[in-house]
Amino acid sequence: MKILFFTHLTEEFPALIDELKEKWKEHSFICARSKDEYLEHALDSHILVYGNPSDDIIKRAAELKLIIVPYAGVGQLNFPLIRSRMISVANSHGNGAVVAERALGLAMACCGRIVEFHNDMKEGNWHRTGDQSRPFDYWYSIAGKKISILGTGSIGKSLSRLLKGFDCSVLGFRKNSGELTDYFDAITTDLDEALRFGDLVFLALPSTKETENIISRDKISLLEGKFVINVGRGSLIEEEPFFDALKSGTVKGAGIDAWYEYPSKENPAVTGSAFPFHELPNVVISPHAASHAPEGKLGQLTGACQVLETYLHNGTVINSITGDY
Structure with a gap:
């Protein structure tokens, strides 16, 4: 599977991504560093680790099976559209x-x-x-x-x-x-x-x-x-x-x-x-900064990686979002 990350967290904590690549060599891991690089890879990705994919991407990403939001908030997502595409959504509780x-x-x-x-x-x-x-x-x-x-x-x-x-x-x-x-x-x-x-x-x-x-x-x-x-x-x-x-x-x-x-x-x-x-x-x-400590941000990416690894291991989506958003 192709897994696309689009978050500053991969640049702050690259060791976590290196561990994933070493452990799951049969899968492809892309860490987009820009919006253009994200758009280049989004349409054929199976898993997207990003908090705010556009409706256009959700509609056109034919292989997309799972969106992992690397933090808690998911209210920005278009859930009716996502669910119509049978795409699962999970978030990170790591902070x-x-x-x-x-x-x-x-x-x-x-x-x-x-x-x-x-x-x-x-x-x-x-x-x-x-x-x-x-x-x-x-x-x-x-x-x-x-x-x-x-x-x-x-x-x-x-x-x-x-x-x-x-x-x-x-x-x-x-x-x-x-x-x-x-x-x-x-x-x-x-x-x-x-x-x-x-x-x-x-x-x-x-x-x-x-x-x-x-x-x-x-x-x-x-x-x-x-x-x-x-x-x-x-x-x-x-x-x-x-x-x-x-x-x-x-x-x-x-x-x-x-x-x-x-x-x-x-x-x-x-x-x-x-x-x-x-x-x-x-x-x-406080300026919505409760998670803005290095430990909080590391926790966010760690939580996202836990969701990802569980899915890669047995297809189970932990931290699945099922509420009415």
Whole structure:
């Protein structure tokens, strides 16, 4: 089979591709370094390791059997067209532990008011109140707190494991019931229960038709007094009421890595939303960078290679995408 990679990851971690070539000598491995090289090889490839093939390629690539997205997000793909061609799609879960680490960092920065205190101290504000009965402005510890994690996949599991080091009680939310997942104290399929439970609510769900605005305006009231950390997708939580709740202090704080607006050639300097989340002192912002550590990127390519090798070995597609996108 002909396997075509079109991702910067093969240039960053070439040893993984060299290992594939050595192990699977009966197959052809191409690492495209440019769009022209990608287009030259795409039409007769059997497997494509790339996150955003065009509709034209999907229609014309007669031999294409499998698309492996070398990261988690797949919402950019035209699934009706892909499925009409009987092409399988899988993604990589290899960066879950690193994204979980970033989520915990956002939580600690947000609850700890680290960015707020940092910025204020540069101006000489030491956050002493002058009130003898309560002389200090407080930050909030996560130790021993109740935690809700929406999404019990690779990110959610890794995050739950990390939070156990803080003696937290962790409730996971997922759409289907089943066996208890490692490191979670309990699992629920009831969204309201999950939102009510946690002092901190972590969002680690994918973007699907089912999850769009899963935390809608009427659900945001359940987040009163809580911290929200989003490393999933911006579309999980309704934008304007979320901003309003943070601005008013109804939601105590947020750490946000997943956004509503992203840079483009026409508008390269967006701040993530039509609303000024970045101006709120109780919000810590991050430019969708939760996987942007060397370990995270190596994990992405390693995960993609695991999908590929399993398919080459026995034709099984692991991490197969079957939801309604």
